[in-house]
Amino acid sequence: LARKLSPNTVYTLQVRSISAAGFDDSNDATLTFRTIEQPQLRFEKFNNSEGTPQTSFTMSASSSVSSSLLQYYFYSEDVATSERVCLGLCNGAPTVTFSIKIPGRYRIFAALVDATSQAVFDERENVNEILITEDTTVEAPEEELATEINECYAAGDDACLLESVNALANSLLVARQELQEEDKIRYVKDAIAALEQLSGNSIPNTAFGTRLIDTARIIARLGPTLVPDSGDTLVLLRVIAASIERVPDNNQLEDYVAPFLGFYNYTASLALSTDSQGTTRRRLLQDQLSPRVLQTVESANSQLPTITTKRETCGFTQRYTSAVEGGSSDVEPMVFKVQIYCNPDQAETPVDGDFSSFSIICSSILESLQQFTIVLQETGNFVAQSGISNVTVDTPGLTQISTQPGTPPLPVQPECYKVTQAISASDTIEEADCFRLGPGATLENDCADGSCYAETNSSITSTFTNLNFEATTDRVGLYGCRARSAVRPTPSPSPVVGDRNASSLGAGTIGGIVVGVLVF
Secondary structure, three states: OOOOOOOOOEEEEEEEEEEOOEEEEEEEEEEEEEOOOOOOEEEOOOOOOEEOOOOOEEEEEEEOOOOOOEEEEEEEEEOOOOOEEEEEEEEEOOEEEEOOOOOEEEEEEEEEEEOOOOOEEEEEEOOOOEEEOOOOOOOOHHHHHHHHHHHHHHHOOHHHHHHHHHHHHHHHHOOOOOOOHHHHHHHHHHHHHHHHHHHOOOOOOHHHHHHHHHHHHHHHHOOOOOOOOHHHHHHHHHHHHHHHHOOOOOOOOHHHHHHHHHHHHHHHHHHHHOOOOOOOOOOOOOOOOOOHHHHHHHHHHHHHHHHHOOOOOOOOEEEEEOOOOOOOOOOOOOEEEEEEEOOHHHHHOOEEOOOEEEEEOOHHHHHHOOOEEEEEEEEOOHHHHHOOOOOOOOOOOOEEOOEOOOOOOOOOOOOOEEEEEEOOOOOOOOOEEEEEEEOOOOOOOOOOOOOOOEEEOOOEEEEEOOOEEEEEEOOOOEEEEEEOOOOOOOOOOOOOOOOHHHOOOOOOOOOEEEEEEEEO
């Protein structure tokens, strides 16, 4: 009923239970309630409109209606970029104290929202803007921000801590040439440790989580030169997971989508590189491992449905890509196709990606599950890229189908699922060979011991046409196809995940797709 009711109005609802035998009148209930009056926001003018990154500002707002259901959110909006930041992490209080760490001119807004952050009752812009200029007395702004991080941490001020980390990460993107690389790496490690600390706390609302994810995105953008340790890449992946898992269930997550996709764009490249930097890294040779690649792709696949389908209903379909503005330019973006199913008539409706598709052949599966979401994710061949396996395919990818942990799994049923992939082999194909790989990596298991992604063709029927491989199977999982009788040239070195130079793939080249399923 959100956004459907009128203010200051009495409503009466009758609730009835129903079973296979029909309505049960004995369990009828009547609920009566009055909606609150439409509140109006009063945003007090503030006098201090100029400062430096060290200046502290305070502002207040009030409502025409007194109610515990109301919260106050304050935002700064960069006039140059239109980027909005929730001041004080939107803790809901009518007064906020904050500082703006990045020089520029900012518009200031206050909003009156409900307790779940879903409905905005009123929003006002302050008559004054804030101008932030560099403090010329500060010779080393990165050192100053690193000191602030420690001070905010000691004070237990989460808003101060997160904004200082975000400002430090932004500063390091354009850091002065005289700043030594070892100092930059030390600052980044401190910033990642602070994010880990913040993500270990409860996430009070979507604004907090969004800022956390976006800050992790900026750090990942710094690249392997400043984030050379694969352990730090794993911490960033865990920060994203915590930001999704720890936000209250009644909060919506649409604001997560853009920074989430941007984060995984940069991290796909970062994960390949962090094990190969320096003489102390494990991945010094072609045949050594880079397990963070596995964890990056699997994490993105499992988390996307949670943040994109929370408010969606039957028939929803949407394409997402990590090629967001500001994303990495040296890695082909991941592509996701999200589709919600809820009735047997949809059995003939495939989920179509850019070069692959997935369909449910048996309508009985749709009859047994009330509603579920299918996610098709296309990437490079992350299994081969990681060094865990030398699996090869003659398509642009692998295909994975999975159910979100804690939800009913798709049943094992012979010949009820079909995965179709475009053929990229340039040689004559005499026979198709499709296979399943598993189990997959998790944040707790990076599969570096070789225990994951074993290959089997059990219960899989493989066919092909002039354009596609088709795998008909009895269960979900990670799938790939190759030409069993193709004449192969000498394999070329594996391209970087999604390498743009690998858009035309020969028989010795590798690619990848992932498909995920959320059932609820």
